[in-house]
Amino acid sequence: xxxxxxxxxxxxxxxxxxxxxxxxxxxxxxxxxxxxxxxxxxxxxxxxxxxxxxxxxxxxxxxxxxxxxxxxxxxxxxxxxxxxxxxxxxxxxxxxxxxxxxxxxxxxxxxxxxxxxxxxxxxxxxxxxxxxxxxxxxxxxxxxxxxxxxxxxxxxxxxxxxxxxxxxxxxxxxxxxxxxxxxxxxxx
Numbered sequence: 001x002x003x004x005x006x007x008x009x010x011x012x013x014x015x016x017x018x019x020x021x022x023x024x025x026x027x028x029x030x031x032x033x034x035x036x037x038x039x040x041x042x043x044x045x046x047x048x049x050x051x052x053x054x055x056x057x058x059x060x061x062x063x064x065x066x067x068x069x070x071x072x073x074x075x076x077x078x079x080x081x082x083x084x085x086x087x088x089x090x091x092x093x094x095x096x097x098x099x100x101x102x103x104x105x106x107x108x109x110x111x112x113x114x115x116x117x118x119x120x121x122x123x124x125x126x127x128x129x130x131x132x133x134x135x136x137x138x139x140x141x142x143x144x145x146x147x148x149x150x151x152x153x154x155x156x157x158x159x160x161x162x163x164x165x166x167x168x169x170x171x172x173x174x175x176x177x178x179x180x181x182x183x184x185x186x187x188x
Contacts, residue, residue, distance in 0.1 A: 005165070013161030013172060016069035016077055019046060020099065020108045021057035023085070028092040028099045028108045029057055032081030034162040036066065039134065044119055047132040053085030055124070058133055062121045063105035066135075067113035071158040071171045073097070076112070078169070104139040114143040114157050 014034040021029050031054040035047035044066055048055050058064045069077035076095045083091045092099070099108035102118045109116045119135030126132075146156040159172045 008164045010164060012163055012165070013170065014164060016160045016162050016169065017046070018067040018069050018077060018080060018110055018113055019048075019054050020065045020067065020110055021054050021063075022061055022106065022108060023053070023057060023089060024060070027090065028110075029053055029085040029089075030080045030092055030095075030097075030108075030110060031085065032069070032077055034081075034164070035132075042137045043122070044117060044135045044137055045132055046135070047130050049131055050124070050126070051086075055133060057085075058121050058135075059124065061106045063102075063107040064119050064121065064133070064135060065102055065105070065107045065109055066117045066119060067110050068115040068157060068159045070112075070114060071160050071169075071173075073112055074160055074169050077160065102139070103141070109141065111143075114146045115152070115159075116141050 039045040118139040
């Protein structure tokens, strides 16, 4: 038997993405965005409304970064989702985190988040099915702490995921299989 649930953003896990930009005065702005994904290998799609300070900054600067939030910084990540840059222009400073300029785009990299995608703004889309920022990934960097033998080890990232049913955050840490390989055992 199955239980009927309320319709919500019902895909789990949803990523907890930290979208970072520069404000007009050069200060750092970060927002928490769970509605984001890779549209294709080198393209990011973020479902964000134009009222977000972050979207205004992306359009003005033509760039943004997307970092994967980690369990060590769940409080800061959540803070970036509950406080608006429209109302609190110094919200990044209040977080206690640090940033440096991205290597390839006019946007900040948040030092404490271990994995970061640097993106060039492509376009803003808005239609009856949603709205959002589309960006081209031009560089990806990872902190040395999540690298093993020159390769990214996602279990060390300690990424967090958003649960839209109970509004919880969960750690995504353990590898349980090999994509495009394990299923071959069922192939006849």
